[in-house]
Each structure stands twice: as C-alpha cells, then as structure tokens.
Amino acid sequence: MSPRLGLRRRERGEGSLRGFLLRLVAGLAVVLGLLIAVAIIGMVSTARDYRDGAERAFDRQTSANQLLVTLLTAQSANRAYILLARGDDLRSYTAARDRYPDDLDRLRRSLAGEPELEEAVAALDTTAQAWFDEAVRLIGLRRQGRLQEAAQRVNRGISEARFNAFRAEHARLVEGIERVRMDGLARNDRNRQVTIAAVVAAALVALAMVAAASSALWRRVGGPIALLSLGVGRVTRGRLGDPVPPSEGAVRELAELVEGFNLMQREVMQEREAVTAAARREEAQRTERRLWETVQAGLLPERLPGVPGLRLTARYQPAERALLVGGDFYDAMVLPDGRLAVMVGDMAGHGAQAAAQAAGLRFGWRTLVAVNPNPAAVMAALNAQMAAPSQRAEGLFASIIYMLIDPRGSVAFAIAGHPPPLILTAGVCQPLEPTVTAPLLGVFDEASWPVTHASLPPGGTIVLYTDGLIEARRGADTFGLERACAVLAEERRSALEARCERLIDAARRHEDQSLRDDVVVLAVERPVPIPWAIPERRPPASAPPPDGTPSSDGVVPEPRSDPEPAPAPGGIIA
Numbered sequence: 001m002s003p004r005l006g007l008r009r010r011e012r013g014e015g016s017l018r019g020f021l022l023r024l025v026a027g028l029a030v031v032l033g034l035l036i037a038v039a040i041i042g043m044v045s046t047a048r049d050y051r052d053g054a055e056r057a058f059d060r061q062t063s064a065n066q067l068l069v070t071l072l073t074a075q076s077a078n079r080a081y082i083l084l085a086r087g088d089d090l091r092s093y094t095a096a097r098d099r100y101p102d103d104l105d106r107l108r109r110s111l112a113g114e115p116e117l118e119e120a121v122a123a124l125d126t127t128a129q130a131w132f133d134e135a136v137r138l139i140g141l142r143r144q145g146r147l148q149e150a151a152q153r154v155n156r157g158i159s160e161a162r163f164n165a166f167r168a169e170h171a172r173l174v175e176g177i178e179r180v181r182m183d184g185l186a187r188n189d190r191n192r193q194v195t196i197a198a199v200v201a202a203a204l205v206a207l208a209m210v211a212a213a214s215s216a217l218w219r220r221v222g223g224p225i226a227l228l229s230l231g232v233g234r235v236t237r238g239r240l241g242d243p244v245p246p247s248e249g250a251v252r253e254l255a256e257l258v259e260g261f262n263l264m265q266r267e268v269m270q271e272r273e274a275v276t277a278a279a280r281r282e283e284a285q286r287t288e289r290r291l292w293e294t295v296q297a298g299l300l301p302e303r304l305p306g307v308p309g310l311r312l313t314a315r316y317q318p319a320e321r322a323l324l325v326g327g328d329f330y331d332a333m334v335l336p337d338g339r340l341a342v343m344v345g346d347m348a349g350h351g352a353q354a355a356a357q358a359a360g361l362r363f364g365w366r367t368l369v370a371v372n373p374n375p376a377a378v379m380a381a382l383n384a385q386m387a388a389p390s391q392r393a394e395g396l397f398a399s400i401i402y403m404l405i406d407p408r409g410s411v412a413f414a415i416a417g418h419p420p421p422l423i424l425t426a427g428v429c430q431p432l433e434p435t436v437t438a439p440l441l442g443v444f445d446e447a448s449w450p451v452t453h454a455s456l457p458p459g460g461t462i463v464l465y466t467d468g469l470i471e472a473r474r475g476a477d478t479f480g481l482e483r484a485c486a487v488l489a490e491e492r493r494s495a496l497e498a499r500c501e502r503l504i505d506a507a508r509r510h511e512d513q514s515l516r517d518d519v520v521v522l523a524v525e526r527p528v529p530i531p532w533a534i535p536e537r538r539p540p541a542s543a544p545p546p547d548g549t550p551s552s553d554g555v556v557p558e559p560r561s562d563p564e565p566a567p568a569p570g571g572i573i574a
Helices: 002-014 018-083 088-110 117-144 148-156 159-237 251-297 354-371 375-386 390-393 482-491 495-510
Strands: 310-315 328-334 340-347 398-405 410-414 422-424 429-431 452-455 461-465 521-526
Touching: 002 452, 018 159, 088 117, 088 398, 088 410, 117 148, 117 159, 117 390, 148 159, 159 251, 251 310, 310 328, 310 495, 328 482, 340 354, 340 461, 340 521, 354 375, 354 398, 375 398, 375 410, 375 429, 398 461, 422 482, 429 482, 461 482, 461 495
Parallel strands: none
Antiparallel strands: 310 521, 328 340, 340 398, 398 410, 410 452, 422 429, 422 461, 461 521
C-alpha cells in the first residue's frame, strides 16, 4: 500500500482531520443553538420585565386608590359627625386618619426611584394635610357646641375646596403612574427588538466564521498534520533519517512542531545516551552514599560514656531524600573533674568533603577539650581550624553547640550559629537562649563565643539537636521549637532513649515520613536522687579546690558541699 493511498483513506476515515472538523462544526452548531436558547431565555426575561412592570404599575395604582378611599372615608365620617354628633362617626374618622400615614408610606415605597411621582405624592400629602386641618377645626367647633359656627364654615365650602384640591392632585398622580408605565413598556419593546436583532446578527456572523475557519484549518493544518503523521509512523518503525517536508502556508505553531519533530529525530540517540549517563551517575551517587555512610558511622562515637548522676543518649537519623551523606555529627566525653562535655554540630553541605571536615572538627574538639575545656577557648580554636581561605571559598561552614554539664546541675555552654538547646523540667519545656548570638565557625577569622550559664534541676533534661529537626517542613509549615517542646512534654515520663526516638519520629511525620536533612538529637537527663541510695562522693584529685577557685577552663564549678542551686525560670541562672 502506497503512503499516498494510506493518506487518502485516513482522510476519509472516522479518525481523519476532516472528520474532526465536521465534528467541530457540529459542536459549534450545538454551541450556537445554546446561544440562541440563551437569547430566547433573554426574551423570556424581557417578558418577565413586562410582567413585573405591569405588577409594579398595578401596585402603585392600588396604593393611590387606597389613599383616596381612606380620605373619602374620613370625609364622610367628618360630615356625619358635624351634622349628627355621633360617636361612631368620630371613631370612623379617627380610624381613617390613623390609617392615612400607613397608606401614604406604602404609596411612597411603591414610587421609590421615580422623582416625578415622588414630587406628586408630596403635593398630594400637602393637600391632604390641609383638609385634615380643616376637619380637626370643624370637629373642635362641634365638640364645643358651636354648631352654628361649624355650619357656617361648611357652607362656605372650605372643607370641600380642600378635598377637591386633594382629588385633583390624586388625579395628576394617577396620570403620572400611567405615564411611567407606558414609558417602561416602550423601553422594554426597544430592548426586545435590539436583543432579537443582535442575536440574529451574531448567529449569522458566527456561521460565516465557522465556514471560513473550517476551510482555512484544512488548508493550513490538515495537510501538514497528515504529513507529520506519516513522519511519526516512520519513526515508530525505526526510520529516524527521513525528515518531514515543510508545508507551504502552514500555521506558525505547526511549522515549529514539524521543525521540532525533525530535531527530535536527530537528537533521539543523544537523549538515549544522556539517560544512560544519568542512570550511571545515580548509581555512582548511591555507591558514594553507601561508602560514606560506612565512613560516617565510624566517625560517630561507637558508644557514649557513662556519667554518675547523669543519663546520656543520642540518636542520628540520616536524610531520607538525599543520595549524599550529610555533615551532622556529635560527641561526648567525661572530664577528670566529673563534668560531662557534649557537642552537636552541623557542617554545611553534603558529600565526602563535608563528612571529612566534620570528622576533623570532632577530633579537634576532643583534643581541645582534653587540654582546656573552656567553651569560649574551644570555639575560638575550632574557628581557627575552619577559617582557612580555601575552605571559606568552598562555602564550608559549621554550626556547633558545646556544653559542660556538672552532675550537680550547673551548665555552661557556647553556641556558634546553632539552634538553642531545649530544657525540660517538671513544669515547662523551653529553649535555653544564649546571652549573645555568635557566628558560625569559619565565617570570620576572629570572633568571640560568650559562655552562657544555666542550671539543670533534678528530674530535668537538656536536649541538643541539629536544624534538620526543627526545619522539617510540610509546605511552608516547619516543625519548629513549639512542636518539639510539645513532644518532649508529652513524653516526659518515657525513657530518655524513647523520648529522642519519638521526637525524630514526630519530625518525620510532619515531613510526610521522609526527612530532607540529617537529624542529630542528644539528650542529657539529671535523675531525681534517691536519698538512701546516694553514696558519699569525694572530689577527684584533679578537681578544683572546694572554695570556688576557677579551674583551668575558666568555669567555676560549684563546691560539692553546697546545696543544689535554685534554678531560675527556664533554667537560666541570672
């Protein structure tokens, strides 16, 4: 079968472009039918306007007539009372006069928005009030027994003249209502004619546009698409060297599509090679991660030291969405004077270089603490280790928190651009903010890292962590310090290890069960002492004198004979 014959069959088939255009025209016809239906609905709406106008005019006429009936009732009752002085006539007059304000308000509401009619109602009310004034005067004369004087006023026709003036204003008002009604009918007639003319014109123009568009579509789209379809068939059979010939008069988008299709044929082999290379790179990254996970496991302490009077635990959770190993690390050691030194750090970046730099900081920290555990001195020395120009140029920086904890409750720590630790006591969980915010390690050649002092009461827990915990996010909502404190407070009666694990699990749940960054959590608890189980403790030979003389690290430990210090709110010692 020749390609040309196949093209002709596709043109005649149900899936051809011509068939599609026929269906398109049919669909447009349906749309036009819907438009016409909408126009008919518009005409029905116009008819409804006719009806509403008629009802509005009827309501206005009824209100005006009701006002006239009320005045006629009042006039008849007034005359009868002047002649006969019957109480029933006076009550009938009074009832009519009381109805008059309500009838007038109803009439005004029905005429709202019509200035001419509103002025007519005002004039009508003026004449009615003039008649009511005369009626009140006649009733007053009759009640006073001055019948002759009342009869003279009636004979002079004052009341009748005022009532006739009211009737004249009422007639003008009725004429105005009718005139407004006729104006509305004329306006509705014009709107209906304009609507019909616009619908007919739009339908004719739309049909002409559909016919012209169908012809142009086939000439500028149908033929080029048929040629492109043949080219696609060749590609599916593996013939990538035959480009689709350009079509004269093809629309710009289709010409660009044909050009892109031809370019795709030339680049398909390159794309295959690129996919293969990407797969190899991904496998290499997985291999690197497995390798450096092994390395990082060796860099972290195999086990944490035991400290009399304190409990210590730590958990490390690597990122679950990254292929490269991260730079989070931690360590702990016991000083000769019995204090516990702990450290948690986070190296910027991922991969082998970040892990190697983290290992250098960890081993450097252990060496420095063994020589002089003063937090400010240790931070300054670590910064000097990180401040090499080559490392700064590569963007290698680190955040670290280093803390000294005495089993009797005194705490001293320094922070280098790291999140503040959390302290959990019997009544509160809150961050321990440093006295001064200090920079990251490696940012400046020289800087200072002030030492913050605090207290850890019996039963209290201090939690150190990396930013991967509190920055776990769901959209724009981060896990944050408040949620971390809430989890710790809820688990305050759980074992220390369980608290750390549940804190990491809560952050993972907040980030849809998959952490984007590494997380380290290190917790130190000072258990409540049992009086009968506490053995007598003696300071080691290397401990500072009990008189409070500063040690070599610059931190003054509390004398062991002193009672426990009273913690200030939040654990901060002023």
